[in-house]
Amino acid sequence: MSSFSEDPASPSPSPNERATNPKVKESLLKWWAIFPFAIFVVLVLTFGRPQANNPRANEAYTVGFVVGGCLLGLVLSLVSAWVTYHVTRKSQVGATLMFSVVILFIGLTMISNWARGRAERGSANPSPSQLANPASRH
Numbered sequence: 001m002s003s004f005s006e007d008p009a010s011p012s013p014s015p016n017e018r019a020t021n022p023k024v025k026e027s028l029l030k031w032w033a034i035f036p037f038a039i040f041v042v043l044v045l046t047f048g049r050p051q052a053n054n055p056r057a058n059e060a061y062t063v064g065f066v067v068g069g070c071l072l073g074l075v076l077s078l079v080s081a082w083v084t085y086h087v088t089r090k091s092q093v094g095a096t097l098m099f100s101v102v103i104l105f106i107g108l109t110m111i112s113n114w115a116r117g118r119a120e121r122g123s124a125n126p127s128p129s130q131l132a133n134p135a136s137r138h
Contacts, residue, residue, distance in 0.1 A: 028078075028085055029096045036100040037074070043107040044069045047114040051121075069110065077103040 048069040050057045080102045085095035 030092050033096045033099050036103050040073055040103045040107045047111050051117050073103050073106040
């Protein structure tokens with residue numbers, strides 16, 4: 001007898017027993033978490049560049065600065081989402097909301113830093129209209 005032959009006395013497994021799939025692990029975030037991240041990337045590309053008066057602000061420095069800002073925002077948001085996921089008994093919605101809030105808060109902080117730097121540069125350098133009309137300066 002061949003070792004590959006089946007024992008005719010043993011019943012064949014039912015279809016339900018054959019289709020046992022291993023449990024698929026649930027993801028940390030919902031699919032729609034890509035939208036706050038996309039908004040954050042646009043904010044970083046728009047407002048996350050180093051200041052123009054920085055002597056080291058060449059192309060390589062600027063690329064590193066922008067990529068570092070993206071990674072920092074992503075990692076901080078993911079860590080806070082992971083903590084929320086475990087605190088809220090594996091709630092994807094809670095983790096996704098925390099991810100969204102943290103990443104958008106970091107983006108808004110970046111905008112405020114950009115605006116503050118622009119205001120400081122604006123007060124130090126007079127505008128072209130003020131240069132044309134020196135009496136309006138005082």
